[in-house]
Amino acid sequence: MAGQIKAGARMPDNLPPHDPITGLTADISAAIGADRVSLSPERRALFSQDIWSKAPHPVDIVVTPTDTQSLAHAVRLAAAAGLAVLPRGGGMSYTGGYVGAAPPALLIDMSAMDRVLSIDPDNMRVTVEAGCTWKALHAALSPLGLRTPFWGPLSGISSTVGGGLSQQNAFFGAGLYGTTSESIIGLRVVLSDGTMLTTGARRPQDGNPFYRFYGPDLTGLFCGDCGALGIKAEITLRLMPLPAHEGYLSFSFGERDQCLAALADVVRSGIAAETCAFDPALARVRMKRASMLSDVKALGNVIAKQKSIMGGVREAARIALAGRSFIPDECWSLHLTVEGRSAAAVEADLTALRAIGRRHQGAEVENTIPKVLRAQPFTPLNNVLGPAGERWVPVHGIVAPGDAIAAQAAVEEALATMAVELTDACVTIGYMLTSMSTNSFLIEPVFFWPEAREALHEATVEPGILSRLPLQAPNPTVTALVARARKAVVTALQPFGAAHFQVGRTYPLSQDSDPAAFALLRAIKASIDPDHRINPGVLGLQD
Structure with a gap:
């Protein structure tokens, strides 16, 4: 009965005396514990914003379940009471992934469902709760000589496996193995009435899936759904042995189209485990943002990753000597990682990639960036603000490799029509490019502009970094200009049939x-x- 609390349960602090959701709050508190329910204005405000946007009204309740059963209880009670139920993983959305539902709304904070539930090397699978971060999963698997094929986005220190599956991700392992959903075997999902649905063929001994495909692919239905179809509770992923050897390459290119053509050929080759390219503007921002302390940490991780102390020292010395000026000004740069079972196989792959780079007039430069990315893959997310405390937001599109040059040109042409406005408003634009498997090319413009930071930025950036960043004044006019620019990018990519990750409330x-x-x-x-x-x-x- 609404409002009835089991013995020993304590109502949350800050409960408004005549709030219309009082009964629901009491019911959820009774079902899963009052300490799992928050009505704190600060917490509700924090969880009502993402990197880009704030909801007009904060969510009414924040619930932090600790397991699948408590998640199901909370969802069933909230939905039955007529509230919108919004799932939040690491909070790194920039497309309104969990922001913007009309009140009343309850937010499910998945951060306490963060466990690695089982690692099964015999059957090469791992099961995690959906709130487990990619960093935590990688840390649990690495000592066993294992990993998942796709093993996380660059934001994996905070981004969760469930969030990655709901929104889709690019980066570590994506060049060979595609995005998050391509490493998934099966799921346990909580539907709106609290029903638990499972997908994948499951072993009766433990109830965990071992194979994805048995009849229609129902697992795929919940991949990229932004949590619209149900809330992921448990996820089982494929395992593979950690590669025994790695290799790294970087190139600079005098012309944009040379870089894009080279990356498109790399994509088609199926050789690189990870790819990324930067235009000169984004490369400059990355160099400004880096600190001497982060350089030292990176060198330490590079040394630790090598197979011998002397090898590590040699690699660190090369990086230190190259400094931060190894990419010529006004050049595009391309960075590649390869992996394999033997040093000979890795060297053969590097030779093939060098040939691609040279064919497109690329000059090989110090491979610092891919080497450091592998040595410390999940760094603090200080990049959610610019180097001068500016706001930061990306937008992106995924096109076929053969359309990459034309699509990039279309994006730049669309933004060129706004160039005077953007320049006058001190908006800086950079570009990052990457790829998934042999058939997709991701173009991501990144915007930096003067605007006040929000609570989410302050909760994300390391305190030592945050304290040194200037405070920007509120600037809604320029933020509206950036919104127009983001929309212009999406429109420019539509003639190429562009796909988009984290559709959220942004992509059409x-x-x-x-x-x-x-x-x-x-x-x-x-x-x-x-x-x-x-x-x-x-x-x-x-x-």
Whole structure:
């Protein structure tokens, strides 16, 4: 009964005396513990914003379940009470992934469901709770000589496996193995009525999936759904042995199209485990942002990663001698990592990649960037603010490798029409490029602009870094200009059929999809969440 609390349960602090959700708060507190429920204005405000946006109204309740059962209780009670239920992983969305639902709303904070539940080397699988970070998963697997094929985004210190699966990710391992969903075997998902749904073929001995495909791929249905179809509770991923050897290459290019053509050929070759390229503007920002302390930490990690102390010292010495000026000014740069079972295999791959770089007039430069990325893959997320305390936000599109040069040109042409406004407003734009498997090329413009930081930035950036950053004044006019620029990028990429990760409330999935396919998605949503309680508004399902 609403308002009835089991013996020993304590109501959360700051409960408004006549709040319409008092009964729900009491019920959830009774079911999973009052310490798992927060009505704190500060916490509600923090969890009502992402990197880019703030909700007009803060969520009404924040619930932090500790296991699948308590998650199911909270979802069932909230949905039955008529609240929107918003899942939040690491909070690194920049597309309104969990921000913007009309009140009343309850946010599920997945941070306490962070355990690695089981590691099964015999059957090469690992099961985690959805709030487990990629960094924690990698740390649990590495001592066993194992990893997942795709093993995390650059934000993996905070980003969660569940968030990555809901939004999709690029980076570590993506060049060979694709994005997050391509390393998944099966799921346990909580639906809007609290029902627990499982996918994948499961061993009766332990109930965990060992193989994804048995009939239609229901696991895939929940990949990239932004949490619209259900809240992921447990995730089982494939395992593979850690590669015995790694190699690294970096090139500089005098022209943009040389760099993009080289990266497109690298993508098609299927050789590189990770790829990334930067334009000169973003490279300059990265160099400004780096600190001497981070340089020292990076060198230490490079030394530790080598197979011998002397080898580590030699690698660190090369990086130190190269400093931060190894990429010529006004050059684009391309950075590649390869991995393999033998040194000979890695060397053969490096030879093939060198040939690609040279074919496109690339000059080989010190391989500091890919080497450091592998040595310390999950660094603190100080880059959510610019080097002068500016706000930061990306936007992106994924195109076919053969369209990369034309798509990049279209993006730059679209932004050139706004160049005077952007320059006058002190908006800086850089570009990062990367890839997934042999058939996709990601273009990501990144914007820096003067605007006041929010609570999420202050909770994310390391205190020592944050204390040295200047405070920017509120600047809503320029933020609105950046919003227009982001939209212009999305529009420029539409003629190429661009796909997008973390669709959220930003990318036009309904407009870009086949009408029959999107009608099917709507029908599935209506079947399992008829009242649109779970993350309403994402994917354009309420448009």
